[in-house]
Amino acid sequence: MGTVEQINTYTRIPPFIEIMDSTLRDGEQTNGVSFLPHEKLMIARMLLNDINVDRVEIASARVSEGEKDAVKMICRYAKSIGKLKNVEVLGFVDGRKSIDWIDGCGGTTINLLAKGSMKHCSGQLHKTVEEHIDDILYSLEYARQKGMGVNIYLEDWSNGMKDSPEYVYKMLDVLTKTDIMRFMLPDTLGVLNPLQVIEFMRKMVKRYPSAHFDFHAHNDYDLAVSNSLAAVLSGAKGLHVTVNGLGERCGNAPLSSVQVILKDQFHAKTSIHEDRLNDISRLVEGYSGIAVAPNQPIVGENVFTQVAGVHADGDNKANLYTNALVPERFGRKREYALGKTSGKANIDRNLQELGLELTPEQTQKVTQRITELGDRKEIVTQADLPFIVSDVLKHNVPEDKVKLVSYMVSSAYGLKPIASVKVEINGSQYEADAMGDGQYDAFVKALRKIYKKSLGRTFPILENYSVTIPPGGRTDALVQTVIVWRNGDMTIRTRGLDADQTEAAIKATLKMLNIFEETNAE
Numbered sequence: 001m002g003t004v005e006q007i008n009t010y011t012r013i014p015p016f017i018e019i020m021d022s023t024l025r026d027g028e029q030t031n032g033v034s035f036l037p038h039e040k041l042m043i044a045r046m047l048l049n050d051i052n053v054d055r056v057e058i059a060s061a062r063v064s065e066g067e068k069d070a071v072k073m074i075c076r077y078a079k080s081i082g083k084l085k086n087v088e089v090l091g092f093v094d095g096r097k098s099i100d101w102i103d104g105c106g107g108t109t110i111n112l113l114a115k116g117s118m119k120h121c122s123g124q125l126h127k128t129v130e131e132h133i134d135d136i137l138y139s140l141e142y143a144r145q146k147g148m149g150v151n152i153y154l155e156d157w158s159n160g161m162k163d164s165p166e167y168v169y170k171m172l173d174v175l176t177k178t179d180i181m182r183f184m185l186p187d188t189l190g191v192l193n194p195l196q197v198i199e200f201m202r203k204m205v206k207r208y209p210s211a212h213f214d215f216h217a218h219n220d221y222d223l224a225v226s227n228s229l230a231a232v233l234s235g236a237k238g239l240h241v242t243v244n245g246l247g248e249r250c251g252n253a254p255l256s257s258v259q260v261i262l263k264d265q266f267h268a269k270t271s272i273h274e275d276r277l278n279d280i281s282r283l284v285e286g287y288s289g290i291a292v293a294p295n296q297p298i299v300g301e302n303v304f305t306q307v308a309g310v311h312a313d314g315d316n317k318a319n320l321y322t323n324a325l326v327p328e329r330f331g332r333k334r335e336y337a338l339g340k341t342s343g344k345a346n347i348d349r350n351l352q353e354l355g356l357e358l359t360p361e362q363t364q365k366v367t368q369r370i371t372e373l374g375d376r377k378e379i380v381t382q383a384d385l386p387f388i389v390s391d392v393l394k395h396n397v398p399e400d401k402v403k404l405v406s407y408m409v410s411s412a413y414g415l416k417p418i419a420s421v422k423v424e425i426n427g428s429q430y431e432a433d434a435m436g437d438g439q440y441d442a443f444v445k446a447l448r449k450i451y452k453k454s455l456g457r458t459f460p461i462l463e464n465y466s467v468t469i470p471p472g473g474r475t476d477a478l479v480q481t482v483i484v485w486r487n488g489d490m491t492i493r494t495r496g497l498d499a500d501q502t503e504a505a506i507k508a509t510l511k512m513l514n515i516f517e518e519t520n521a522e
Protein backbone atom coordinates (compact mmCIF):
# COMPACT_ATOMS: atom_id res chain seq x y z
CA MET A 1 0.00 0.00 0.00
CA GLY A 2 1.33 3.40 -0.83
CA THR A 3 -0.36 6.70 -1.47
CA VAL A 4 -3.94 7.59 -0.66
CA GLU A 5 -4.70 7.49 -4.41
CA GLN A 6 -3.41 3.93 -4.70
CA ILE A 7 -5.40 2.89 -1.67
CA ASN A 8 -8.55 4.41 -3.10
CA THR A 9 -8.04 2.76 -6.50
CA TYR A 10 -8.29 -0.69 -5.00
CA THR A 11 -10.48 -0.09 -2.04
CA ARG A 12 -13.20 2.22 -0.83
CA ILE A 13 -11.86 3.58 2.42
CA PRO A 14 -14.41 6.07 3.74
CA PRO A 15 -13.09 9.60 4.30
CA PHE A 16 -13.88 9.35 8.00
CA ILE A 17 -13.96 6.27 10.23
CA GLU A 18 -16.29 6.37 13.20
CA ILE A 19 -14.79 4.82 16.32
CA MET A 20 -17.03 3.14 18.89
CA ASP A 21 -15.29 2.13 22.10
CA SER A 22 -16.73 -0.87 23.92
CA THR A 23 -14.26 -1.07 26.85
CA LEU A 24 -17.10 -0.71 29.31
CA ARG A 25 -19.24 -3.44 27.69
CA ASP A 26 -17.21 -6.00 25.73
CA GLY A 27 -14.03 -4.98 27.60
CA GLU A 28 -15.74 -5.76 30.87
CA GLN A 29 -16.42 -9.24 29.49
CA THR A 30 -12.71 -9.98 29.97
CA ASN A 31 -12.38 -12.80 32.46
CA GLY A 32 -11.94 -11.33 35.94
CA VAL A 33 -12.76 -7.73 35.03
CA SER A 34 -15.54 -5.83 36.75
CA PHE A 35 -15.57 -2.05 36.90
CA LEU A 36 -17.18 -0.15 39.77
CA PRO A 37 -19.75 2.46 38.75
CA HIS A 38 -17.42 5.38 39.51
CA GLU A 39 -14.62 3.66 37.56
CA LYS A 40 -16.94 3.33 34.60
CA LEU A 41 -17.76 7.01 34.87
CA MET A 42 -14.06 7.97 34.92
CA ILE A 43 -13.31 5.83 31.89
CA ALA A 44 -16.35 7.08 29.94
CA ARG A 45 -15.44 10.64 30.82
CA MET A 46 -11.93 10.29 29.50
CA LEU A 47 -13.07 8.47 26.37
CA LEU A 48 -15.71 11.07 25.51
CA ASN A 49 -13.86 14.18 26.61
CA ASP A 50 -10.16 13.62 26.20
CA ILE A 51 -9.83 10.83 23.67
CA ASN A 52 -12.90 12.06 21.78
CA VAL A 53 -14.18 8.69 20.56
CA ASP A 54 -17.36 9.07 18.55
CA ARG A 55 -19.41 6.67 20.63
CA VAL A 56 -19.08 4.61 23.79
CA GLU A 57 -20.92 1.40 24.59
CA ILE A 58 -21.09 1.42 28.35
CA ALA A 59 -23.02 -1.64 29.54
CA SER A 60 -25.45 -4.44 28.81
CA ALA A 61 -29.03 -3.76 29.89
CA ARG A 62 -30.64 -5.54 32.82
CA VAL A 63 -27.36 -6.84 34.23
CA SER A 64 -27.40 -5.55 37.81
CA GLU A 65 -28.23 -2.67 40.12
CA GLY A 66 -24.58 -1.57 40.09
CA GLU A 67 -24.67 -1.43 36.32
CA LYS A 68 -27.83 0.65 36.49
CA ASP A 69 -26.04 3.17 38.75
CA ALA A 70 -23.12 3.34 36.33
CA VAL A 71 -25.36 3.88 33.31
CA LYS A 72 -27.33 6.58 35.12
CA MET A 73 -24.15 8.42 36.14
CA ILE A 74 -22.60 8.24 32.69
CA CYS A 75 -25.82 9.34 30.96
CA ARG A 76 -26.15 12.29 33.36
CA TYR A 77 -22.55 13.28 32.70
CA ALA A 78 -22.83 12.84 28.91
CA LYS A 79 -25.98 14.94 28.87
CA SER A 80 -24.18 17.71 30.73
CA ILE A 81 -21.54 17.92 27.99
CA GLY A 82 -24.04 17.52 25.13
CA LYS A 83 -22.93 13.97 24.25
CA LEU A 84 -25.83 11.81 25.43
CA LYS A 85 -26.42 10.55 21.89
CA ASN A 86 -22.86 9.23 21.85
CA VAL A 87 -23.62 6.86 24.72
CA GLU A 88 -24.97 3.41 23.83
CA VAL A 89 -26.20 0.45 25.84
CA LEU A 90 -26.43 -3.10 24.56
CA GLY A 91 -29.96 -4.45 24.89
CA PHE A 92 -31.76 -7.65 23.98
CA VAL A 93 -34.65 -8.54 21.69
CA ASP A 94 -36.86 -9.02 24.73
CA GLY A 95 -39.96 -7.00 23.90
CA ARG A 96 -39.95 -3.88 26.02
CA LYS A 97 -37.67 -4.90 28.89
CA SER A 98 -34.24 -3.71 27.73
CA ILE A 99 -35.67 -0.54 26.23
CA ASP A 100 -37.46 0.30 29.49
CA TRP A 101 -34.30 -0.44 31.49
CA ILE A 102 -32.15 1.84 29.32
CA ASP A 103 -34.83 4.54 29.22
CA GLY A 104 -35.10 4.35 33.02
CA CYS A 105 -31.36 5.06 33.28
CA GLY A 106 -31.62 8.10 31.01
CA GLY A 107 -30.11 6.39 27.94
CA THR A 108 -31.24 7.29 24.44
CA THR A 109 -29.55 4.69 22.23
CA ILE A 110 -29.92 0.92 22.28
CA ASN A 111 -27.54 -1.47 20.52
CA LEU A 112 -30.01 -4.26 19.92
CA LEU A 113 -28.45 -7.71 20.03
CA ALA A 114 -30.02 -9.71 17.20
CA LYS A 115 -28.84 -13.00 15.75
CA GLY A 116 -26.67 -12.84 12.63
CA SER A 117 -26.52 -16.53 11.77
CA MET A 118 -29.18 -19.17 11.22
CA LYS A 119 -27.34 -21.39 13.69
CA HIS A 120 -27.68 -18.85 16.52
CA CYS A 121 -31.27 -17.97 15.62
CA SER A 122 -32.55 -21.52 15.61
CA GLY A 123 -30.11 -23.04 18.11
CA GLN A 124 -30.42 -20.37 20.80
CA LEU A 125 -33.73 -18.60 20.22
CA HIS A 126 -35.52 -21.60 18.66
CA LYS A 127 -37.11 -19.21 16.17
CA THR A 128 -37.38 -18.95 12.42
CA VAL A 129 -35.82 -15.95 10.74
CA GLU A 130 -39.30 -14.53 10.12
CA GLU A 131 -40.22 -14.83 13.81
CA HIS A 132 -36.94 -13.19 14.81
CA ILE A 133 -37.47 -10.32 12.36
CA ASP A 134 -40.99 -9.80 13.78
CA ASP A 135 -39.56 -9.61 17.32
CA ILE A 136 -36.97 -7.09 16.18
CA LEU A 137 -39.62 -4.96 14.45
CA TYR A 138 -41.66 -5.00 17.65
CA SER A 139 -38.66 -3.72 19.67
CA LEU A 140 -37.96 -1.13 16.98
CA GLU A 141 -41.49 0.22 17.14
CA TYR A 142 -41.35 0.41 20.94
CA ALA A 143 -37.97 2.20 20.83
CA ARG A 144 -39.45 4.65 18.35
CA GLN A 145 -42.32 5.41 20.74
CA LYS A 146 -39.78 6.08 23.48
CA GLY A 147 -37.72 8.33 21.19
CA MET A 148 -34.77 5.93 21.46
CA GLY A 149 -32.24 5.52 18.64
CA VAL A 150 -31.46 1.95 17.53
CA ASN A 151 -28.29 0.33 16.24
CA ILE A 152 -28.39 -3.40 15.65
CA TYR A 153 -25.79 -6.13 16.19
CA LEU A 154 -26.02 -9.22 14.00
CA GLU A 155 -24.32 -11.56 16.44
CA ASP A 156 -22.22 -14.31 14.79
CA TRP A 157 -22.49 -12.44 11.48
CA SER A 158 -19.13 -13.92 10.38
CA ASN A 159 -20.42 -17.49 10.61
CA GLY A 160 -23.72 -16.28 9.17
CA MET A 161 -21.89 -15.14 6.03
CA LYS A 162 -19.98 -18.41 5.87
CA ASP A 163 -22.82 -20.86 6.52
CA SER A 164 -26.13 -19.10 6.01
CA PRO A 165 -25.75 -15.94 3.89
CA GLU A 166 -29.37 -16.20 2.76
CA TYR A 167 -30.36 -15.83 6.44
CA VAL A 168 -28.25 -12.63 6.74
CA TYR A 169 -29.73 -11.22 3.53
CA LYS A 170 -33.26 -12.02 4.62
CA MET A 171 -32.69 -10.07 7.84
CA LEU A 172 -31.03 -7.13 6.17
CA ASP A 173 -33.47 -6.94 3.23
CA VAL A 174 -36.11 -6.07 5.80
CA LEU A 175 -34.09 -4.20 8.43
CA THR A 176 -32.26 -1.84 6.07
CA LYS A 177 -35.67 -0.44 5.15
CA THR A 178 -36.30 0.65 8.76
CA ASP A 179 -34.86 3.58 10.70
CA ILE A 180 -32.06 1.52 12.29
CA MET A 181 -29.04 3.84 12.38
CA ARG A 182 -26.15 1.38 12.15
CA PHE A 183 -25.69 -2.30 11.33
CA MET A 184 -22.95 -3.69 13.55
CA LEU A 185 -21.30 -6.79 12.14
CA PRO A 186 -19.41 -8.84 14.71
CA ASP A 187 -16.91 -11.56 14.10
CA THR A 188 -18.22 -12.96 17.36
CA LEU A 189 -15.85 -15.92 17.56
CA GLY A 190 -12.89 -14.20 15.94
CA VAL A 191 -12.80 -16.73 13.10
CA LEU A 192 -12.36 -14.53 10.05
CA ASN A 193 -9.18 -13.63 8.20
CA PRO A 194 -8.72 -10.34 6.35
CA LEU A 195 -9.55 -11.82 2.94
CA GLN A 196 -12.85 -13.15 4.23
CA VAL A 197 -13.62 -9.82 5.90
CA ILE A 198 -13.01 -8.08 2.57
CA GLU A 199 -15.22 -10.57 0.72
CA PHE A 200 -18.12 -10.43 3.20
CA MET A 201 -17.99 -6.69 3.84
CA ARG A 202 -17.92 -5.95 0.11
CA LYS A 203 -21.03 -8.10 -0.29
CA MET A 204 -22.74 -6.06 2.41
CA VAL A 205 -21.77 -2.71 0.97
CA LYS A 206 -22.69 -3.74 -2.57
CA ARG A 207 -26.12 -5.04 -1.62
CA TYR A 208 -26.94 -2.25 0.87
CA PRO A 209 -25.00 0.78 -0.39
CA SER A 210 -26.66 3.35 1.82
CA ALA A 211 -26.43 1.39 5.08
CA HIS A 212 -23.87 2.29 7.74
CA PHE A 213 -21.84 -0.80 8.70
CA ASP A 214 -19.64 -1.09 11.78
CA PHE A 215 -17.22 -3.98 12.13
CA HIS A 216 -16.65 -5.58 15.54
CA ALA A 217 -13.51 -7.73 15.64
CA HIS A 218 -12.42 -10.41 18.09
CA ASN A 219 -8.80 -11.42 18.43
CA ASP A 220 -8.85 -15.22 18.65
CA TYR A 221 -6.41 -15.58 15.73
CA ASP A 222 -4.54 -12.39 16.61
CA LEU A 223 -6.21 -10.81 13.58
CA ALA A 224 -8.49 -8.27 15.25
CA VAL A 225 -6.49 -5.29 14.03
CA SER A 226 -5.87 -6.67 10.53
CA ASN A 227 -9.52 -7.61 10.18
CA SER A 228 -10.63 -4.17 11.33
CA LEU A 229 -8.47 -2.61 8.61
CA ALA A 230 -9.80 -5.05 6.04
CA ALA A 231 -13.31 -4.00 7.04
CA VAL A 232 -12.77 -0.28 6.52
CA LEU A 233 -10.85 -0.91 3.32
CA SER A 234 -13.99 -2.69 2.08
CA GLY A 235 -16.41 0.04 3.02
CA ALA A 236 -17.24 -0.32 6.72
CA LYS A 237 -17.81 3.17 8.09
CA GLY A 238 -17.17 2.38 11.73
CA LEU A 239 -14.97 0.19 13.92
CA HIS A 240 -15.44 -1.14 17.41
CA VAL A 241 -12.39 -1.04 19.66
CA THR A 242 -11.51 -1.36 23.34
CA VAL A 243 -8.76 0.18 25.43
CA ASN A 244 -5.83 -2.24 25.73
CA GLY A 245 -7.74 -4.70 23.54
CA LEU A 246 -9.79 -5.95 26.49
CA GLY A 247 -12.82 -8.07 25.62
CA GLU A 248 -14.38 -11.51 25.65
CA ARG A 249 -11.75 -14.33 25.42
CA CYS A 250 -8.79 -12.86 23.48
CA GLY A 251 -10.36 -9.44 23.38
CA ASN A 252 -11.24 -6.90 20.72
CA ALA A 253 -9.12 -4.62 18.55
CA PRO A 254 -7.06 -2.20 20.68
CA LEU A 255 -8.03 1.44 20.26
CA SER A 256 -4.44 2.70 20.10
CA SER A 257 -3.26 0.28 17.39
CA VAL A 258 -6.33 0.78 15.22
CA GLN A 259 -5.96 4.54 15.48
CA VAL A 260 -2.30 4.75 14.44
CA ILE A 261 -2.65 2.27 11.60
CA LEU A 262 -5.68 4.07 10.18
CA LYS A 263 -3.88 7.37 10.36
CA ASP A 264 -0.30 6.53 9.40
CA GLN A 265 -0.72 3.62 7.04
CA PHE A 266 -4.04 4.45 5.38
CA HIS A 267 -4.39 8.21 5.82
CA ALA A 268 -7.90 7.74 7.17
CA LYS A 269 -9.39 10.38 9.43
CA THR A 270 -10.84 9.71 12.85
CA SER A 271 -11.81 12.02 15.70
CA ILE A 272 -9.32 10.50 18.17
CA HIS A 273 -6.97 12.71 20.20
CA GLU A 274 -3.83 10.64 20.32
CA ASP A 275 -2.01 12.54 23.04
CA ARG A 276 -4.14 10.93 25.77
CA LEU A 277 -3.99 7.34 24.48
CA ASN A 278 -1.34 6.42 27.01
CA ASP A 279 -3.34 7.98 29.86
CA ILE A 280 -6.50 6.04 29.05
CA SER A 281 -4.46 2.87 28.73
CA ARG A 282 -2.98 3.40 32.21
CA LEU A 283 -6.40 4.21 33.69
CA VAL A 284 -7.98 1.06 32.28
CA GLU A 285 -4.95 -1.03 33.21
CA GLY A 286 -5.33 0.15 36.80
CA TYR A 287 -9.08 -0.31 37.08
CA SER A 288 -9.19 -3.63 35.23
CA GLY A 289 -6.14 -5.13 36.91
CA ILE A 290 -5.11 -6.51 33.51
CA ALA A 291 -1.49 -5.58 32.84
CA VAL A 292 -0.59 -4.29 29.41
CA ALA A 293 2.20 -6.33 27.79
CA PRO A 294 5.42 -4.27 27.89
CA ASN A 295 5.78 -4.68 24.12
CA GLN A 296 2.19 -3.69 23.28
CA PRO A 297 2.54 -1.03 20.54
CA ILE A 298 1.94 2.59 21.59
CA VAL A 299 1.01 1.91 25.22
CA GLY A 300 3.42 -0.85 26.36
CA GLU A 301 6.06 0.12 28.89
CA ASN A 302 9.03 -0.73 26.68
CA VAL A 303 7.96 0.49 23.28
CA PHE A 304 9.74 3.82 23.41
CA THR A 305 12.87 2.56 25.13
CA GLN A 306 16.00 2.06 23.04
CA VAL A 307 18.11 -0.67 24.56
CA ALA A 308 20.98 -1.21 22.15
CA GLY A 309 23.72 1.39 22.49
CA VAL A 310 23.97 1.65 18.70
CA HIS A 311 20.45 3.13 18.63
CA ALA A 312 21.27 5.85 21.12
CA ASP A 313 24.45 6.54 19.19
CA GLY A 314 22.46 6.89 15.93
CA ASP A 315 19.91 9.13 17.65
CA ASN A 316 22.67 11.28 19.17
CA LYS A 317 24.30 11.73 15.79
CA ALA A 318 21.39 12.10 13.38
CA ASN A 319 18.10 10.94 14.91
CA LEU A 320 18.42 7.75 12.89
CA TYR A 321 16.30 5.37 14.92
CA THR A 322 12.90 6.99 14.82
CA ASN A 323 9.67 6.55 12.88
CA ALA A 324 6.26 8.23 12.77
CA LEU A 325 5.39 6.68 16.11
CA VAL A 326 7.21 9.31 18.12
CA PRO A 327 6.44 9.00 21.82
CA GLU A 328 5.50 12.68 22.29
CA ARG A 329 2.54 12.08 19.97
CA PHE A 330 1.04 9.86 22.67
CA GLY A 331 2.09 11.90 25.67
CA ARG A 332 5.19 9.77 26.22
CA LYS A 333 8.93 10.19 26.12
CA ARG A 334 11.74 8.21 24.50
CA GLU A 335 14.00 6.50 26.99
CA TYR A 336 17.42 4.97 26.69
CA ALA A 337 17.76 1.84 28.76
CA LEU A 338 20.70 1.20 30.99
CA GLY A 339 22.08 -2.30 31.04
CA LYS A 340 24.82 -4.50 29.72
CA THR A 341 24.10 -3.76 26.04
CA SER A 342 23.37 -0.08 26.47
CA GLY A 343 26.96 1.14 26.25
CA LYS A 344 28.37 4.61 26.54
CA ALA A 345 25.90 6.35 24.18
CA ASN A 346 22.87 5.38 26.27
CA ILE A 347 24.64 6.40 29.46
CA ASP A 348 25.66 9.73 27.91
CA ARG A 349 22.03 10.38 26.86
CA ASN A 350 20.78 9.69 30.36
CA LEU A 351 23.51 11.73 32.05
CA GLN A 352 22.72 14.60 29.67
CA GLU A 353 19.03 14.48 30.54
CA LEU A 354 19.87 14.57 34.22
CA GLY A 355 22.31 17.45 33.64
CA LEU A 356 25.22 15.40 35.04
CA GLU A 357 28.62 16.15 33.54
CA LEU A 358 31.27 13.51 34.07
CA THR A 359 34.84 13.14 32.85
CA PRO A 360 35.53 10.26 30.43
CA GLU A 361 37.14 8.25 33.26
CA GLN A 362 34.15 8.80 35.51
CA THR A 363 31.76 7.80 32.72
CA GLN A 364 33.88 4.73 32.18
CA LYS A 365 33.52 3.76 35.86
CA VAL A 366 29.76 4.32 35.80
CA THR A 367 29.48 2.31 32.56
CA GLN A 368 31.41 -0.54 34.14
CA ARG A 369 29.10 -0.56 37.16
CA ILE A 370 25.98 -0.58 34.99
CA THR A 371 27.39 -3.43 32.89
CA GLU A 372 28.04 -5.42 36.06
CA LEU A 373 24.46 -4.88 37.20
CA GLY A 374 23.22 -5.83 33.71
CA ASP A 375 25.21 -9.05 33.86
CA ARG A 376 23.26 -9.92 37.00
CA LYS A 377 20.01 -9.40 35.05
CA GLU A 378 19.23 -6.21 36.95
CA ILE A 379 17.17 -3.51 35.26
CA VAL A 380 18.68 -0.08 35.80
CA THR A 381 16.54 3.00 35.20
CA GLN A 382 17.34 6.66 34.77
CA ALA A 383 16.09 7.18 38.32
CA ASP A 384 18.84 4.84 39.54
CA LEU A 385 21.60 6.69 37.71
CA PRO A 386 22.30 9.53 40.19
CA PHE A 387 22.68 6.93 42.94
CA ILE A 388 25.07 4.84 40.87
CA VAL A 389 27.07 7.93 39.97
CA SER A 390 27.51 9.03 43.54
CA ASP A 391 28.14 5.48 44.71
CA VAL A 392 30.87 4.98 42.15
CA LEU A 393 32.42 8.43 42.36
CA LYS A 394 31.69 10.19 45.60
CA HIS A 395 33.75 8.46 48.20
CA ASN A 396 37.50 8.53 47.96
CA VAL A 397 37.89 5.88 50.57
CA PRO A 398 40.87 3.56 50.25
CA GLU A 399 39.37 0.12 49.89
CA ASP A 400 42.38 -2.09 50.39
CA LYS A 401 42.87 -2.14 54.16
CA VAL A 402 39.78 -4.19 54.91
CA LYS A 403 38.65 -6.67 52.30
CA LEU A 404 35.85 -9.17 52.39
CA VAL A 405 37.24 -12.60 51.55
CA SER A 406 33.97 -14.55 51.86
CA TYR A 407 30.74 -14.55 53.74
CA MET A 408 27.61 -16.62 54.11
CA VAL A 409 24.35 -15.54 55.72
CA SER A 410 21.50 -17.94 56.29
CA SER A 411 17.79 -17.36 56.10
CA ALA A 412 15.37 -20.00 57.33
CA TYR A 413 11.80 -19.95 58.64
CA GLY A 414 11.67 -20.26 62.45
CA LEU A 415 15.47 -20.06 62.86
CA LYS A 416 17.68 -17.08 63.59
CA PRO A 417 20.04 -16.08 60.76
CA ILE A 418 23.66 -17.14 61.07
CA ALA A 419 26.63 -15.43 59.40
CA SER A 420 30.08 -16.86 58.67
CA VAL A 421 32.49 -14.10 57.75
CA LYS A 422 36.12 -14.13 56.59
CA VAL A 423 37.89 -10.77 56.18
CA GLU A 424 41.39 -9.60 55.46
CA ILE A 425 42.52 -6.72 57.67
CA ASN A 426 45.87 -5.13 56.89
CA GLY A 427 47.03 -8.29 55.10
CA SER A 428 45.95 -10.91 57.68
CA GLN A 429 42.84 -13.04 57.44
CA TYR A 430 40.31 -13.56 60.27
CA GLU A 431 37.06 -15.43 60.48
CA ALA A 432 34.09 -15.73 62.84
CA ASP A 433 30.51 -16.99 63.01
CA ALA A 434 27.60 -15.30 64.75
CA MET A 435 23.86 -15.48 65.10
CA GLY A 436 21.70 -12.35 64.77
CA ASP A 437 18.19 -10.98 64.66
CA GLY A 438 18.53 -10.48 60.94
CA GLN A 439 21.05 -11.41 58.25
CA TYR A 440 22.84 -8.09 58.48
CA ASP A 441 22.80 -8.17 62.29
CA ALA A 442 24.45 -11.60 62.19
CA PHE A 443 27.05 -10.28 59.73
CA VAL A 444 27.91 -7.30 61.96
CA LYS A 445 28.06 -9.50 65.07
CA ALA A 446 30.58 -11.79 63.33
CA LEU A 447 32.70 -8.76 62.41
CA ARG A 448 32.42 -7.43 65.93
CA LYS A 449 33.77 -10.79 67.24
CA ILE A 450 36.74 -10.54 64.89
CA TYR A 451 37.53 -7.02 66.03
CA LYS A 452 37.08 -7.74 69.73
CA LYS A 453 38.38 -11.29 70.08
CA SER A 454 41.01 -11.58 67.34
CA LEU A 455 42.26 -8.01 67.22
CA GLY A 456 41.36 -6.83 70.71
CA ARG A 457 39.96 -3.63 69.30
CA THR A 458 36.71 -1.72 69.54
CA PHE A 459 34.18 -1.90 66.80
CA PRO A 460 32.18 1.26 65.95
CA ILE A 461 28.61 1.49 67.24
CA LEU A 462 25.84 1.43 64.66
CA GLU A 463 23.76 4.57 65.28
CA ASN A 464 21.40 4.73 62.35
CA TYR A 465 20.48 2.55 59.42
CA SER A 466 18.21 3.62 56.60
CA VAL A 467 17.18 1.98 53.40
CA THR A 468 15.86 3.89 50.40
CA ILE A 469 14.82 2.92 46.94
CA PRO A 470 15.81 5.41 44.22
CA PRO A 471 12.64 7.35 43.45
CA GLY A 472 10.58 7.20 40.27
CA GLY A 473 9.63 4.56 37.72
CA ARG A 474 10.72 0.95 37.93
CA THR A 475 13.28 0.72 40.65
CA ASP A 476 13.63 -2.98 41.05
CA ALA A 477 17.39 -2.83 40.47
CA LEU A 478 18.76 -0.93 43.41
CA VAL A 479 18.48 -0.37 47.10
CA GLN A 480 20.54 2.24 48.89
CA THR A 481 21.57 1.68 52.49
CA VAL A 482 22.96 4.56 54.51
CA ILE A 483 24.56 3.67 57.84
CA VAL A 484 25.77 6.06 60.50
CA TRP A 485 28.47 4.77 62.88
CA ARG A 486 30.01 6.26 65.96
CA ASN A 487 33.46 5.59 67.35
CA GLY A 488 34.16 7.86 70.30
CA ASP A 489 33.76 11.40 68.94
CA MET A 490 33.97 10.28 65.38
CA THR A 491 30.87 9.84 63.21
CA ILE A 492 31.22 7.85 60.01
CA ARG A 493 28.41 7.89 57.49
CA THR A 494 28.69 5.45 54.60
CA ARG A 495 26.37 4.05 52.02
CA GLY A 496 26.08 1.00 49.87
CA LEU A 497 24.14 0.45 46.71
CA ASP A 498 23.05 -2.93 45.47
CA ALA A 499 20.03 -4.83 44.22
CA ASP A 500 20.06 -6.76 47.49
CA GLN A 501 19.47 -4.93 50.75
CA THR A 502 21.85 -7.03 52.86
CA GLU A 503 24.53 -6.74 50.21
CA ALA A 504 24.04 -2.93 50.12
CA ALA A 505 24.45 -2.78 53.91
CA ILE A 506 27.59 -4.96 53.76
CA LYS A 507 29.10 -2.62 51.15
CA ALA A 508 28.39 0.36 53.40
CA THR A 509 30.00 -1.48 56.32
CA LEU A 510 33.20 -2.26 54.41
CA LYS A 511 33.53 1.38 53.42
CA MET A 512 33.15 2.33 57.07
CA LEU A 513 35.81 -0.18 58.15
CA ASN A 514 38.27 1.16 55.60
CA ILE A 515 37.69 4.72 56.82
CA PHE A 516 38.06 3.42 60.38
CA GLU A 517 41.36 1.69 59.55
CA GLU A 518 42.61 4.76 57.71
CA THR A 519 41.89 7.02 60.69
CA ASN A 520 43.32 4.49 63.16
CA ALA A 521 46.50 4.29 61.10
CA GLU A 522 47.06 8.05 61.23
Ligand SMILES: CC(C)C(=O)C(=O)O
Pocket residue numbers: 026113153155156186187188189216218
Ligand atom coordinates in the same frame (compact mmCIF):
# COMPACT_ATOMS: atom_id res chain seq x y z
C1 LIG B 1 -22.43 -9.36 22.26
C2 LIG B 1 -21.99 -9.22 20.87
C3 LIG B 1 -22.45 -7.99 20.25
C4 LIG B 1 -20.53 -9.31 20.72
O1 LIG B 1 -19.76 -8.70 21.43
C5 LIG B 1 -20.04 -10.11 19.63
O2 LIG B 1 -20.84 -10.72 18.95
O3 LIG B 1 -18.83 -10.16 19.45
